[in-house]
Amino acid sequence: MARISANLIVAQAEAAGRAPPSDERTRALAEAVGLLVQAADEAAAGLSFEAEPADILTAMDETAAP
Numbered sequence: 001m002a003r004i005s006a007n008l009i010v011a012q013a014e015a016a017g018r019a020p021p022s023d024e025r026t027r028a029l030a031e032a033v034g035l036l037v038q039a040a041d042e043a044a045a046g047l048s049f050e051a052e053p054a055d056i057l058t059a060m061d062e063t064a065a066p
Contacts, residue, residue, distance in 0.1 A: 006026045006030045008030065009029045
């Protein structure tokens, strides 16, 4: 699992044109996002993913709302 650091939170805030949060808030956000990423990694661990179905257009047509 990739570690979500306070520096990453600050960099993402700046990339979005926002002021960086306070040091305390930055640490809290990094911890919360890290827990979410860990939970997603654990939930997806047993799943196999394919890049796309062999016939993507047919798959899209079959799953499209009528």
